[in-house]
Amino acid sequence: MSIEQEGARKSIGARRSPESADAILEAAEAVLIENGYSGFSIEAVARRARAGKPTIYRWWPNKASLLLEVYQRQKRDxxxxxxxxxxxxxxxxxxxxxxxxxxxxxxxxxxxxxxxxxxxxxxxxxxxxxxxxxxxxxxxxxxxxxxxxxxxxxxxxxxxxxxxxxxxxxxxxxxxxxxxxxxxxxxxxxxxxxxxx
Amino acid sequence: MSIEQEGARKSIGARRSPESADAILEAAEAVLIENGYSGFSIEAVARRARAGKPTIYRWWPNKASLLLEVYQRQKRDxxxxxxxxxxxxxxxxxxxxxxxxxxxxxxxxxxxxxxxxxxxxxxxxxxxxxxxxxxxxxxxxxxxxxxxxxxxxxxxxxxxxxxxxxxxxxxxxxxxxxxxxxxxxxxxxxxxxxxxx
Structure with missing residues (x-):
């Protein structure tokens, strides 16, 4: 595990199910790429991931925290x-x-x-x-x-x-x-x- | 002249009439204090300074440049x-x-x-x-x-x-x-x- 992945992982929180979290993050990344920053919303991510908004809010307290994790994932390079x-x-x-x-x-x-x-x-x-x-x-x-x-x-x-x-x-x-x-x-x-x- | 005043002065531009420029800056500062950032506009400054908007635009190309000069004046301390x-x-x-x-x-x-x-x-x-x-x-x-x-x-x-x-x-x-x-x-x-x- 690289120093970078280790850092990103820390913010995920212990009880999060990796499959759903990854699915939501992938949906969020797709929404961000398609709609840009201004079109990014928890609602759009929930629709795309076929997840409930409460599921998303359980892991990310707000839009900015989800967006920052997507941003961090994009910094792989x-x-x-x-x-x-x-x-x-x-x-x-x-x-x-x-x-x-x-x-x-x-x-x-x-x-x-x-x-x-x-x-x-x-x-x-x-x-x-x-x-x-x-x-x-x-x-x-x-x-x-x-x-x-x-x-x-x-x-x-x-x-x-x-x-x-x-x-x-x-x-x-x-x-x-x-x-x-x-x-x-x-x-x-x-x-x-x-x-x- | 302090190093700070000298720096601020530089941005003023050679042909600006000091009296009107100062009057406009003082009006702008008053508008900013009363209305805050969101209520700050060239229109409000013009009204307060009893100056024409074109006069203001001649010296400051946009709201941000006027606002930055007011901000800089407030940094006297x-x-x-x-x-x-x-x-x-x-x-x-x-x-x-x-x-x-x-x-x-x-x-x-x-x-x-x-x-x-x-x-x-x-x-x-x-x-x-x-x-x-x-x-x-x-x-x-x-x-x-x-x-x-x-x-x-x-x-x-x-x-x-x-x-x-x-x-x-x-x-x-x-x-x-x-x-x-x-x-x-x-x-x-x-x-x-x-x-x-």
């Missing part, structure tokens, strides 16, 4: 490298995230979700949970580097993940996903330079 | 310290930005604007311009440190500003403005550690 160098790992991760957002509908979906979270409290809560999970997950790259002595002992891996993710998110939100590799590399190198053992 | 230490300067700046967003309506206004920019192209353009201006402005703190030999010669001051601002923006967008001083200090120290001469 984002790399979490393990090269033995924290700079290469974080650069590879950030670069593939930029490419993924730029070249798939995922970037637009995440922008819409971030926007909605600014006025809808349930979306804000789902986003905060999602972001905390992502920090924990990306933090594992840093924790691994710490374990092999590449990163200083006092460094909080999740805070490093927070800095990298924030840089990426704001590039998405301000239409700067075309940042060239050299610039992205310099940003990552700056962070890595600040945490070395 | 945000510090751009000059302590002789880049870590103290950036920490002081970031801390006062967090406090400003947390304790005034500014945080909510900026969240709304960021949200609108995800679906409205003119708001997106105004936000991109604003963000570039802010990077240039905060970058001056870093350029100053570079000039006194505290920061390495290869460092791009605006990229440092980008990292600090991204960290702050994402904290705003994910409801984490209550981050304690020690955590904020560690984030800034990490960045500064990575750019030292």
């Amino acid at each position: 984002v790399d979490y490298p393990d090269t033995g160098s924290i700079e290469e790992d974080l650069f590879g991760f950030a670069r593939s995230l930029f490419v993924h957002w730029r070249e798939t509908p995922s970037g637009g979906i995440f922008r819409s979700l971030l926007a909605e979270a600014q006025s809808d409290p349930s979306a804000a809560e789902a986003l905060a949970d999602y972001a905390a999970g992502r920090r924990a997950n990306t933090g594992k790259l840093v924790a691994r580097a710490k374990a092999r002595g590449e990163v200083a002992a006092h460094v909080d891996p999740e805070q490093v993940a927070d800095l990298v993710a924030s840089y990426a998110w704001v590039h998405l939100l301000t239409g700067r996903l075309d940042e060239d590799d050299a610039t992205l590399r310099r940003a990552i190198a700056m962070i890595v330079n600040g945490i070395k053992a | 945000v510090d751009y310290p000059d302590t002789g230490s880049i870590e103290e300067d950036l920490f002081g700046f970031a801390r006062s930005l967090f406090v400003h967003w947390r304790e005034t309506p500014s945080g909510g206004i900026f969240r709304s604007l960021l949200a609108e920019a995800q679906s409205d192209p003119s708001a997106a353009e105004a936000l991109a311009d604003y963000a570039a201006g802010r990077r240039a402005n905060t970058g001056k703190l870093v350029a100053r440190a570079k000039a006194r030999g505290e920061v390495a010669a290869h460092v791009d001051p605006e990229q440092v500003a980008d990292l600090v601002a991204s960290y702050a923006w994402v904290h705003l967008l994910t409801g984490r403005l209550d981050e304690d001083d020690a955590t904020l200090r560690r984030a800034i120290a990490m960045i500064v550690n990575g750019i030292k001469a």
Whole structure:
């Protein structure tokens, strides 16, 4: 199980039946691809999955949490490298995230979700949970580097993940996903330079 | 003239008459305080300022650019310290930005604007311009440190500003403005550690 799948799995919750959950997530992904963010609703997903709305709500408290899990599934192509160098790992991760957002509908979906979270409290809560999970997950790259002595002992891996993710998110939100590799590399190198053992 | 005023002034444009521009900005600020983000419109500002809408549009191409200038004016209380230490300067700046967003309506206004920019192209353009201006402005703190030999010669001051601002923006967008001083200090120290001469 990759570091990425492990992170996604955590949010699923212990008692969920894998077949139905997967069926609903697949239906939700299909609805999102066909209708876009604005046409995505629990009702449309229930219809498509031939499931009851209460079944969906039992596992996902609101539309945003379901949407975020679909979004996360679509991020299968984002790399979490393990090269033995924290700079290469974080650069590879950030670069593939930029490419993924730029070249798939995922970037637009995440922008819409971030926007909605600014006025809808349930979306804000789902986003905060999602972001905390992502920090924990990306933090594992840093924790691994710490374990092999590449990163200083006092460094909080999740805070490093927070800095990298924030840089990426704001590039998405301000239409700067075309940042060239050299610039992205310099940003990552700056962070890595600040945490070395 | 402080570094902050200088930055704000730049966006005003050479041919604007200061009296009318100030009158319109003051009217816009009053409209924003009374009606909130959702009730803010060029029409309401024109009525309040007793100005024609074309006059406003001559100086600000759209609602978002006017709103961003009002927002920027409200950030008068945000510090751009000059302590002789880049870590103290950036920490002081970031801390006062967090406090400003947390304790005034500014945080909510900026969240709304960021949200609108995800679906409205003119708001997106105004936000991109604003963000570039802010990077240039905060970058001056870093350029100053570079000039006194505290920061390495290869460092791009605006990229440092980008990292600090991204960290702050994402904290705003994910409801984490209550981050304690020690955590904020560690984030800034990490960045500064990575750019030292």
